[in-house]
Amino acid sequence: MDTADSDQEATSLMKAVASQGALLGQHELLLWTLSDRNQAMVNQIIQLTHQVALLTSQLASSASTALPVQSALQAPPPASPQPRESYVPDPEPFMGELSKCRGFLLQCSLVFNQRPLTFPSDQSK
Secondary structure: OOHHHHHHHHHHHHHHHHHHHHHHHHHHHHHHHHHHHHHHHHHHHHHHHHHHHHHHHHHHHHHHHHOHHHHHHOOOOOOOOOOOOOOOOOOOOOOOOHHHHHHHHHHHHHHHHHOOOOOOOOOOO
């Protein structure tokens, strides 16, 4: 193999790596966007759950004042359910390879964003 072939192969390889790097950047941006949207939906679900619990208790209290005998026979309203976190696997342990650091940190941030009850503060992260 002569030098010209080697240079051409190296250039081709560098272009391929640069193209893959650009794709990874786009994927990272999309993952961040999805993570933010998912977190917004989780927050909305939590708010709706609290609103339903409040309305249920208001309905129960208004029904108890209208029919006191019947309310004594009814069971108390169920406690509001705690929101469940979706399962997100832990990232693979970081072994110190500099080329894998960015991906590892991205995976950690995704886990933190998907488990707000497990990681409510910066200290817990």
